[in-house]
Amino acid sequence: MDQFFAAVEQRDHPELRGKPIAVGHDAERGVVSTASYEARRFGVHSAQSIQVAKRLCPQLIIVEPHFQKYKEVSAQLHEIFHDYTDLIEPISLDEAFLDVTENKKSIELGVDIAREIKQRILETTGLTASAGVSYCKFLAKIASDWRKPDGLTVIHPDKALDFISQLKIEKIWGVGQKTAEKMHRMGIFTGLDLRNTSLSRLTQEFGKMGQVFYDFSRGIDNRPVISEWERKSVSCEQTFESDINENAAVTIHLYHTVLELVRRIEKNDFEGRTLTLKVKFAREQTQQYDKYQDFHQITRSITVDHVLRTKDEILPLAKQLMQQVEFHSHPIRLLGLGVSNPGSPSSNGALASSQGAWCELELEFEPWPDSSE
Numbered sequence: 001m002d003q004f005f006a007a008v009e010q011r012d013h014p015e016l017r018g019k020p021i022a023v024g025h026d027a028e029r030g031v032v033s034t035a036s037y038e039a040r041r042f043g044v045h046s047a048q049s050i051q052v053a054k055r056l057c058p059q060l061i062i063v064e065p066h067f068q069k070y071k072e073v074s075a076q077l078h079e080i081f082h083d084y085t086d087l088i089e090p091i092s093l094d095e096a097f098l099d100v101t102e103n104k105k106s107i108e109l110g111v112d113i114a115r116e117i118k119q120r121i122l123e124t125t126g127l128t129a130s131a132g133v134s135y136c137k138f139l140a141k142i143a144s145d146w147r148k149p150d151g152l153t154v155i156h157p158d159k160a161l162d163f164i165s166q167l168k169i170e171k172i173w174g175v176g177q178k179t180a181e182k183m184h185r186m187g188i189f190t191g192l193d194l195r196n197t198s199l200s201r202l203t204q205e206f207g208k209m210g211q212v213f214y215d216f217s218r219g220i221d222n223r224p225v226i227s228e229w230e231r232k233s234v235s236c237e238q239t240f241e242s243d244i245n246e247n248a249a250v251t252i253h254l255y256h257t258v259l260e261l262v263r264r265i266e267k268n269d270f271e272g273r274t275l276t277l278k279v280k281f282a283r284e285q286t287q288q289y290d291k292y293q294d295f296h297q298i299t300r301s302i303t304v305d306h307v308l309r310t311k312d313e314i315l316p317l318a319k320q321l322m323q324q325v326e327f328h329s330h331p332i333r334l335l336g337l338g339v340s341n342p343g344s345p346s347s348n349g350a351l352a353s354s355q356g357a358w359c360e361l362e363l364e365f366e367p368w369p370d371s372s373e
Helices: 004-012 050-056 067-082 110-125 137-144 157-166 177-185 191-195 199-206 208-216 247-268 311-322
Strands: 021-023 061-063 088-092 095-098 131-133 152-154 233-244 274-281 297-303 332-340 351-354
Touching: 004 021, 004 067, 067 088, 067 095, 067 110, 095 137, 110 131, 110 152, 131 137, 137 152, 137 157, 157 191, 177 199, 191 208, 199 208, 233 247, 233 274, 247 311, 247 332, 274 311, 297 311, 311 332
Parallel strands: 021 061, 131 152
Antiparallel strands: 088 095, 233 332, 274 297, 274 332, 297 351
16 A cells, blocks of 8 residues: 555545645654655655654654554455455555465456556545566565555566666665665675675575575565464564663563563463563663663563463563663663464473564554555
8 A cells, every 4th residue: 555554644634635744653752654755755754753754844744543444444455355366465454465366356467456456445445555466476565666656567577587687675675774784785786786696695694584685686486475374473562752771660661561461462362482571772872881782672582381371470581581681771762572482382491592583473453664655
């Protein structure tokens, strides 16, 4: 969808149409969920600080999000999708992969299905959507973002390598800011540069992702559209209005985070044996603490031999993990907890430290930025 949250607000509030708006909570640490195209001309974008956005665009209108309404529109989208195929893999609230190789309407060309779906979305919701059509998920995703808003892009197999060759490396799926910077230092700026880099060099620099980048640069992506998936984790987190470093404040926030985690575990009927604590530290005001740079993030995990379900089971473990965190001299900006590891129990309760990735796999979508750019 195009500027999804913002488009819904402009549809329902005509006075906002044609004006620069950002959907998000107008607070010191509020974050832009979605910016309208009028706001993007000023450099406002999703995941950006509200305060930065207002400096970039002084006339910016901040609109509080209405997530239940966005979910209702998302349900309308999926009703339309299911008229064509049941092979639907949601990416976010407003975006999904559809495998229409064999579709319910026996339409031969994917581009014709895309046109029809776009028209039905407009008639049903009053919103525009952009679609990408190709032979694999990697290229379909890039194509869907290519001609926003209200775009339709087809990448034919015969044209795929030429298309990829001209892509800026930042457009390659999985290449974030830090990876792009590293690739630039390696002399990789385009898809063609990536294709001309050996597999051994890519795996040396990027591990398992090196194989992925190697394949993507050659138009290879064999991942199927997965309509059913197994939940791997349940998690929750909170960014504080003010940094916290007092024992009492940390204990209170940890307690409430545990309660929210228990609620989500019950809601999703999830069984996991690993508890992970996530802490993001505040921006340092001095150079004294080199170990903790701006918004440095750590995780700490513990695995036990039984399923974690209740507050009485989780809270003591959360406190144990928090004891490993030095927060008195390094105030906390964000605190999160997650339960994972739904497999069989380990042979013993192992305590571990981790710098690994944090996964948020809620299907009941929480207030995160939407994916429409």
